[in-house]
Amino acid sequence: MKNEEMEKLAQAVLERITVPLEASARHVHLTQAQAQTLFGHDLTQERELSQPGQFLARERVRVEGPKGKLENVAVLGPARKAAQIEISLTDGRVLGITPPVRLSGDTKGSPGCTLTGERGSITVTEGVIAAKRHIHLHPDDARRLGVSDCQEVSLQTLTGRSVIFEAVSVRVSENFSTAAHLDFDEANACGFAKGDRGRILL
Amino acid sequence: MKNEEMEKLAQAVLERITVPLEASARHVHLTQAQAQTLFGHDLTQERELSQPGQFLARERVRVEGPKGKLENVAVLGPARKAAQIEISLTDGRVLGITPPVRLSGDTKGSPGCTLTGERGSITVTEGVIAAKRHIHLHPDDARRLGVSDCQEVSLQTLTGRSVIFEAVSVRVSENFSTAAHLDFDEANACGFAKGDRGRILL
Numbered sequence A, B: 001m002k003n004e005e006m007e008k009l010a011q012a013v014l015e016r017i018t019v020p021l022e023a024s025a026r027h028v029h030l031t032q033a034q035a036q037t038l039f040g041h042d043l044t045q046e047r048e049l050s051q052p053g054q055f056l057a058r059e060r061v062r063v064e065g066p067k068g069k070l071e072n073v074a075v076l077g078p079a080r081k082a083a084q085i086e087i088s089l090t091d092g093r094v095l096g097i098t099p100p101v102r103l104s105g106d107t108k109g110s111p112g113c114t115l116t117g118e119r120g121s122i123t124v125t126e127g128v129i130a131a132k133r134h135i136h137l138h139p140d141d142a143r144r145l146g147v148s149d150c151q152e153v154s155l156q157t158l159t160g161r162s163v164i165f166e167a168v169s170v171r172v173s174e175n176f177s178t179a180a181h182l183d184f185d186e187a188n189a190c191g192f193a194k195g196d197r198g199r200i201l202l
Helices: A003-017 A032-039 A088-096 A138-147 A184-189 B003-017 B034-037 B090-093 B140-145 B184-189
Strands: A017-022 A026-030 A046-048 A055-064 A067-079 A084-086 A114-115 A121-124 A128-131 A134-137 A152-158 A163-172 A179-183 A197-201 B018-024 B028-031 B045-048 B053-062 B069-077 B084-086 B113-115 B121-124 B129-130 B134-137 B154-158 B161-172 B177-182 B197-201
Touching: A003 A121, A003 A197, A032 A055, A032 A114, A032 A121, A032 B154, A067 A088, A067 B177, A088 A128, A121 B140, A128 A179, A128 B018, A134 A138, A134 B129, A138 A163, A163 A184, A179 A184, A184 B090, A184 B184, B003 B197, B034 B053, B034 B113, B053 B154, B090 B184, B129 B177, B134 B140, B161 B184, B161 B197, B177 B184
Parallel strands: A017 A179, A026 A067, A084 A128, A134 A163, B018 B177, B028 B069, B084 B129, B134 B161
Antiparallel strands: A017 A197, A026 A084, A046 A055, A055 A067, A055 A114, A114 A121, A134 A179, A152 A163, A152 A197, A163 B161, B018 B197, B028 B084, B045 B053, B053 B069, B053 B113, B113 B121, B134 B177, B154 B161, B154 B197
């Protein structure tokens, strides 16, 4: 085998036994009605995200809490059934809000905040969370890696300053593109750079 | 044994096999001459820190990089032989500086920045680092835990969202009070709260 072929093979094997890491910046999900209030129209797409069907909207919001605000926060589409504001614990300190660490969709009893767009402002009584680290897996990848939906695993980051994250939630769906999602605190804590990968430890 | 005694014993055992965690906020070390330039006088003590002889100064500085600035940054005393600016990777994004991850004192070739106090301003050509996570150990604790100076270990945080930090540097000295030091990215990534402890994994 030529050197070049060997490199390619080694890379292909590595990609079979690891998952891509992605750092999720703070962002907001909105209902269609909330988007109308904030922007006067539905969300419009700026670019597609790695998860199929999800997109980054052109629209941006200001997020305000009792102690401070974050400007120019990304909004993700499509519209959802309830607002969800996903921030890091660092962001929480800026806002004066302590977000619970939760999986997306699990906002019950979480704190609220005020959101402002170019056409209006809304206050939600709950929805602010710090996204619990999780791994999206396509069923093919889940089978190969020996993990199943709702399982908790450890994730070793193959990054600048390697970390093993414990209690990482596995979510398996045909609709997912395989990727482990960290927030910016976690990404910085492990020295994440674009293209880095991680290894699931069972 | 009474319940209360048992609780006390369990706590004492736990403290023998774990180390306290501490989150280090961004801070600056200065030479005596630099302190004179920035403040017109030597550093003055606001309060003692956990490491013997170290103190938080009353004086504060502004740290500026090419893209932004951090106001009201803590200065630690006593004065050192060279300036050292310890920030998180998150702070680095604000400043537009990518600090290398280094142990304290190892600033060779690191980026510089501008520091401003109430009486003056200085620009240093190097000294900005992200502190490499490390564990200060008193020799008695090092012996009990079976680790030695300059060893690298893994550290499991017994925190809200537990993490195993790999490649944590062990520093042993009679002058140290035993504590593991994380930066704020790392502290937030593991859900650190005051009083939390960690376990050294060998």
